[in-house]
């Protein structure tokens with residue numbers, strides 16, 4: 022028993038060591054699940070339909086055991102005075118912007134993880150805690166996550182949030198596309214509650230044709246751009262809008278998968294930045310080996 | 323290609339649900355609709371019906387007068403945390419006459435019976451055809467976009483009655499009362515001053531209710547294609563009797579409303595002045611003050627419907643053609659004629675039928691004069 026765990030440890034330490042000395046790291050990383058399924062699901066967010074009721078914020082918290090408070094309190098409009106970002110306590114938030122073309126009404130934009138087709142966070146994660154699943158969700162394993170925050174840096178949409186207020190074992194938090202709910206055949210909590218169905222859940226390919234159809238039918242209502250169809254190599258969550266997305270604080274990551282996804286750059290990162298934990302692991306491993314060598318030496322004596 | 327197929331599937335779904343609603347015997351080729359409304363090619367076939375993409379505005383054929391529609395429609399198909407919504411249909415239909423019409427809600431309703439929303443919009447969000455919003459979304463989208471335009475909030479209780487209050491809204495009267503507290507009372511403005519950028523007279527004073535009363539107008543005579551917020555906007559303090567509006571819209575948009583009745587070309591000063599105008603005063607503006615009878619009449623009662631109004635002469639007989647000593651009730655002037663005098667013809671006392679001039683008694687009497695001598699009895703204030 023102790024022999025086998027010792028063997029594993031030696032192997033991991035050796036591989037990390039190899040990474041540090043500039044050899045290929047990709048074999049050292051626990052290979053993450055990174056599936057790009059034909060039938061992956063997505064959500065089309067129509068910002069011209071969203072009314073900014075923030076019920077999705079409430080439902081998301083309820084579904085993820087985060088303190089949600091009274092749903093009536095979400096009618097408060099004052100939160101819109103400040104721009105908010107998803108955080109470890111709110112995996113999705115709605116921000117409000119001034120009116121776009123064809124309407125006097127303000128525009129409300131729900132923000133959460135985009136569930137990228139080529140997720141930079143998955144590639145960046147050194148312990149393989151993040152994975153892209155068959156249904157399109159990008160989720161993470163809390164047990165594996167070591168809180169290194171590489172995903173935070175890698176994400177082109179600044180999504181993963183860090184549990185700063187947790188002293189012990191802080192982890193990364195983000196929208197998980199309601200992986201547990203969809204596994205049971207339920208809709209994501211936010212999609213289910215939305216009173217106006219500003220969020221349409223369905224196969225990504227179908228959503229793109231629905232989006233194109235809406236733009237074609239109502240060219241006065243929409244600008245001709247499906248945000249997320251191509252951005253960062255394509256995302257599961259996509260947006261329709263009546264003004265340039267940059268005006269709505271959407272980043273412009275370009276059409277290529279984000280930096281950090283392509284292996285060569287990743288190698289570069291790992292060649293120069295050694296995650297502190299791996300260093301500890303290496304040192305710890307050496308100490309452990311030394312200690313055991315000593316004790317076995319003693320036994321042998 | 324893929325898109326075409328999807329469009330076809332979409333239409334097929336819509337078509338099937340329409341058929342399911344209507345009598346299966348209905349033959350669309352016999353209906354009085356242009357084939358091109360729905361088909362793009364000359365010979366649509368079963369395999370290639372060449373359907374157009376959603377001609378929302380062309381397909382709609384719901385033209386029902388608002389007053390003939392149901393007063394209240396109870397929406398209770400999706401009751402869960404809230405009770406039913408008692409939708410005041412007639413009131414909304416009347417308002418819709420000022421913007422959008424029936425089709426603002428009854429979209430895609432082809433000729434035939436008026437379809438229920440649930441004929442096309444499924445009650446479940448988890449469904450096959452995600453191209454059409456589900457019923458909950460369909461209801462909410464129709465209501466909330468207008469409602470938040472004027473209320474600037476998205477409160478559920480504006481329409482939904484919380485379950486605990488359900489017992490208070492059993493009948494239509496109670497429902498009306500319950501809902502009325504959610505809505506601003508719209509007061510008809512009496513005076514609106516428009517600030518314009520016309521140099522030779524930047525102020526246009528519009529006496530709103532005077533126009534309505536005098537010209538016998540209803541809301542829909544002027545308010546067409548307007549957004550609800552024009553009258554209802556809570557933040558713009560629309561509920562004042564007198565208000566000032568700074569005009570930002572284009573010239574032609576502003577003039578349209580006036581020019582449908584008034585001749586406006588080379589007639590700018592009729593409305594544009596450099597100070598706030600007084601209300602219309604018949605005496606000041608035409609030189610002929612209206613007495614207590616005429617003041618209550620609409621302009622059209624004397625001037626006729628045709629605009630611009632013609633100048634009338636001031637002789638009573640020009641209008642009151644059938645008035646004579648028998649038909650005219652003289653006591654209305656404050657003087658009841660005695661039997662002898664009521665036999666005389668009007669111009670015996672009112673020389674030349676001039677009723678504003680002093681009456682004469684000289685025709686029969688020497689040295690008599692009114693009101694020293696009274697040919698009857700004074701019964702009221704003399705005019």
Ligand code: SF4
Nearest residue numbers: 134135137141142176
């Ligand atoms: S948006 Fe960021 S966190 Fe979400 S999948 Fe993409 S890279 Fe990962």
Ligand code: SF4
Nearest residue numbers: 081196198199209211
């Ligand atoms: S999909 Fe689930 S986790 Fe993501 S924002 Fe919606 S409710 Fe929250």
Ligand code: SF4
Nearest residue numbers: 071072074075077215
């Ligand atoms: S629930 Fe729907 S309408 Fe409300 S804020 Fe969220 S996305 Fe927008």
